[in-house]
Amino acid sequence: MFQVVTGGSGSGKSAYAEEQILSMGKARRIYIATMFPFDQESFARIERHRVMRAEKQFDTIECYTGLKEIIIPEHANVLLECMSNLTANEMFQESGAKENTVLAICEGIQALLRQADNLVVVTNEIFSDGIVYEQETRTYQNYLGAMNQYMAGIADTVTEVVYGIPLTIKSGRNV
Amino acid sequence: MIMVIGGAFQGKKTYAKQWIADESRWADGADCTWQDLYSCGAVDHFHLFVKRFLEDPKLDTLPEKLAEKNPGLVLVSDELGYGVVPVESKDRAWREKTGRICTRLAAQSEEVHRVICGVGVVIKHA
Structure with a gap:
């Protein structure tokens, strides 16, 4: 099954996504970490998420770009967090796909779906502050919006988490 | 406790007045005190209260304290998290x-309305 979890900043979507993986039973749990640690704030954020995963028996695989090359152990439940980092990495990092970002990540999601028993992807709502940003940021919003639409199109469920409350946006089949 | 959330300028306070109509029982997060929070009927702009006391460690225990001291509170807050990551830390x-x-x-909260x-x-x- 493929689940997409979205929401605003600080909405509790990470905790919800982890619960989803835990509820799938004892199969191997893989966490795909995408946040490139470039300053103190990102170290702090990574540490906060690391603590949340402690005791939950996730194996962490770091993937900043090139998701389609990833190799996942068989019969694993995979949590990828998060699409907004991955999109920024592909756009801005030297090894990234640049203008081919959307295609590259779509192929990456397909690679994960071929290998994982279940996949949960966390993404982000960054589209509703009414501010018109400079071109680079608008391109980023455009790419992330395209990724969200692509994933939601092929996902079994899409859930928006609002202050810890899960709202079902799409429920394609019985879960 | 009842929570009313949503974007700015959506009519949240007008909506919340179905529970607390009397304006004198409303506090405003833009200028109210901690004591006001614990004694008022409703508070508007809670997100501005967080902004004013961002560095205050008392914020970290506020949710549980509010539930204990003012369980009938109607709390109105903007949802802030739906934009691009801000430039300023x-x-x-x-x-x-x-x-x-x-x-x-x-x-x-017993109820959350968006x-x-x-x-x-x-x-x-x-």
Whole structure:
């Protein structure tokens, strides 16, 4: 099954996504970490998420770009967090796909779906502050919006988490 | 406790007046005190209260204290987290803190209503 979890900043979507993986039973749990640690704030954020995963028996695989090359152990439940980092990495990092970002990540999601028993992807709502940003940021919003639409199109469920409350946006089949 | 959340200018306070109509029982997060929070009937602009006391460690225990001291409170807050990551670190800290506190407040609340275009959608009813 493929689940997409979205929401605003600080909405509790990470905790919800982890619960989803835990509820799938004892199969191997893989966490795909995408946040490139470039300053103190990102170290702090990574540490906060690391603590949340402690005791939950996730194996962490770091993937900043090139998701389609990833190799996942068989019969694993995979949590990828998060699409907004991955999109920024592909756009801005030297090894990234640049203008081919959307295609590259779509192929990456397909690679994960071929290998994982279940996949949960966390993404982000960054589209509703009414501010018109400079071109680079608008391109980023455009790419992330395209990724969200692509994933939601092929996902079994899409859930928006609002202050810890899960709202079902799409429920394609019985879960 | 009842929580009313949503974007700015959506009619949240007007909606919340169905519970607390008397204006004198309303506090405003833009200027109220901690004591006001614990004694008022309703508070508007809670996100501005978080902004004013961002560095205050008392914020970290506020959700549980509010549930204990003012369990009938109607709390109105903007949802801040739906934009691009702010450039200023203080703005990032503010929206993160507001999200974390509101998530815990929502867990303590019997009801959470989300207002869009003046229309409230009940997203939690314990």
